[in-house]
Amino acid sequence: DTGVSQDPRHKITKRGQNVTFRCDPISEHNRLYWYRQTLGQGPEFLTYFQNEAQLEKSRLLSDRFSAERPKGSFSTLEIQRTEQGDSAMYLCASSLETSNQPQHFGDGTRLSIL
Amino acid sequence: GNSVTQMEGPVTLSEEAFLTINCTYTATGYPSLFWYVQYPGEGLQLLLKATKADDKGSNKGFEATYRKETTSFHLEKGSVQVSDSAVYFCALSDPGGYQKVTFGTGTKLQVIP
DSSP: OOOOEEEOSEEEEOTTOOEEEEEEOOTTOOEEEEEEEOTTSOOEEEEEEETTEEEEEOTTSOTTEEEEOTTSSOEEEEEOSOOGGGOEEEEEEEEOSSTTOOOEEOOOEEEEEO | OOEEEEOOSOEEEETTOOEEEOEEEEOSSOOEEEEEEEOTTSOEEEEEEEOSTTOEEEETTEEEEOBTTTTBOOEEESSOOGGGOEEEEEEEEOSSTTOOEEEOOOEEEEEEO
16 A cells, blocks of 8 residues: 555646646545645545546636546646646545545645746 | 534643544534544644544544534544644545545644653
């Protein structure tokens, strides 16, 4: 069990640029979640995948955000035309499909918009 | 919708002091309850969980009991150490559906020697 891996750990970019983050879940986990955490707050749910299917999206996920999990393994989260308000920690989590299984979190990608 | 309320921090304690961090929740149905811990610069680690009323979750000397009647899940530890300094998040997951997690705002704990 190598844990949930996220890349990059830090991303600094100028406003208006596009960014993409990657998440590699624990290998046998078919559920994958993305969360956003701003300073001093708890993580907020963004989106959920079961295998390759994106089954739920939060209203926080504007049309500038897109997430994929093409083969049901790793996932990417892309933000287009970044804005200052996108600065946050983006966390990925995975879990087994059986009920009451806890989510295992990666160390996150910290995004800073200049 | 679901929500979690936890006591605001920061909480500053001396080493070996008793810790309580209060957490209450609002949810439909019977959610699972969790405490996660976040060390500086890291992601969240599951500390303990409870899946039904009166369950007690415990790990590393921390405990929390699922109290349905008071909709609470307070975190306790009898004797804190400097290494326990971190931010603690109370959370719940939807009982059905996709089990997305709703988090509280976190409580920062600082333990001084």
